[in-house]
Amino acid sequence: MNDIEAFNSIIEGIESYDSFSILTHVSPDGDTLGSALAMHILLTGMGKRAEVICEEPVPHIYKYLPRAYKVVLPDRAKGYDCVIAVDCADMQRFKKAEHIFRGAKHTMAIDHHFTNRGYADANLICPEASATCEVVYELYKLMDKPIEYAAAVCLYTGIVTDTGNLTYSNTTPRCMRMVAEMYENGLNITEINRNIYRTVPFSKTRLQGFVLSNMKLELDGRIGIATLTVADMDRFDATNEDCEGIVDSVRDVESVKVAIFIREGRDGTFKVSLRSKECADVGKVAGKYGGGGHAAAAGYTSREPLSTTVANVLRDVTEELEND
Numbered sequence: 619m620n621d622i623e624a625f626n627s628i629i630e631g632i633e634s635y636d637s638f639s640i641l642t643h644v645s646p647d648g649d650t651l652g653s654a655l656a657m658h659i660l661l662t663g664m665g666k667r668a669e670v671i672c673e674e675p676v677p678h679i680y681k682y683l684p685r686a687y688k689v690v691l692p693d694r695a696k697g698y699d700c701v702i703a704v705d706c707a708d709m710q711r712f713k714k715a716e717h718i719f720r721g722a723k724h725t726m727a728i729d730h731h732f733t734n735r736g737y738a739d740a741n742l743i744c745p746e747a748s749a750t751c752e753v754v755y756e757l758y759k760l761m762d763k764p765i766e767y768a769a770a771v772c773l774y775t776g777i778v779t780d781t782g783n784l785t786y787s788n789t790t791p792r793c794m795r796m797v798a799e800m801y802e803n804g805l806n807i808t809e810i811n812r813n814i815y816r817t818v819p820f821s822k823t824r825l826q827g828f829v830l831s832n833m834k835l836e837l838d839g840r841i842g843i844a845t846l847t848v849a850d851m852d853r854f855d856a857t858n859e860d861c862e863g864i865v866d867s868v869r870d871v872e873s874v875k876v877a878i879f880i881r882e883g884r885d886g887t888f889k890v891s892l893r894s895k896e897c898a899d900v901g902k903v904a905g906k907y908g909g910g911g912h913a914a915a916a917g918y919t920s921r922e923p924l925s926t927t928v929a930n931v932l933r934d935v936t937e938e939l940e941n942d
């Protein structure tokens with residue numbers, strides 16, 4: 619991370635403005651919430667006013683994050699002078715909070731997505747960082763602010779959730795060193811790990827068992843596909859959050875090269891999630907239907923009936939695999 623000018627533009631803003639609204643992205647994950655809350659801790663520690671705004675309530679598994687209870691929905695936001703968007707590659711990621719960004723006097727973005735083109739007045743985008751939390755960690759260091767326990771919990775959460783517990787290809791010795799330093803300073807990684815990965819609602823375990831036992835293999839096992847209807851979700855009393863990770867379990871099947879998970883939404887559309895094991899570009903498939911993502915993980919929304927949605931995605935993924 620050598621973009622010292624970008625860091626300085628953010629530091630200048632932080633020092634000169636008095637009040638901040640920190641924006642997280644839609645379908646909030648550990649990195650957007652972790653970096654937002656770590657920024658909240660940093661700013662309030664400097665005597666600034668700050669709020670964290672999230673499009674939807676904080677997911678159950680991230681409720682352990684320090685100050686998670688302070689996160690507000692867009693309609694409860696104060697909308698302070700300076701908005702800082704964290705981990706948001708573009709403005710579509712704000713959804714219901716977009717007007718807050720547009721209405722702000724000053725805007726900043728802190729991010730690590732290489733697709734981020736810099737939509738704010740001041741942009742700190744570090745594509746080589748494993749997580750936005752890594753960028754925020756660096757910001758603490760450059761500002762000479764101690765990373766106290768609560769901030770470490772937030773920063774660690776963002777780094778481990780974006781790197782698959784320090785195992786995905788975006789993992790760097792650098793982020794491992796950051797984690798090592800926080801661990802050295804007493805961070806209880808066992809407790810955090812239990813909160814993120816080992817605390818599962820009963821409804822989720824039952825739903826996942828059901829969906830995975832009904833998954834199908836296509837194209838000699840190279841494609842794995844699982845589907846879920848609203849009726850089945852209701853049968854298991856399941857929430858949207860309970861569906862998380864299903865597509866990854868489909869991908870993990872030995873023969874599977876591309877995993878597909880199709881879930882019916884309450885509005886009658888179908889949310890298609892795709893994962894690939896480095897041999898097909900699922901981002902291309904999603905792009906064809908107006909979705910987004912990258913080669914290994916992508917998604918889109920289909921307005922066709924389930925049978926057409928299945929037929930289309932199987933055809934496109936097969937084509938991708940055969941072109942490979």
Ligand SMILES: [Mn+2]
Nearest residue numbers: 649705749750
């Ligand atoms: Mn991230």
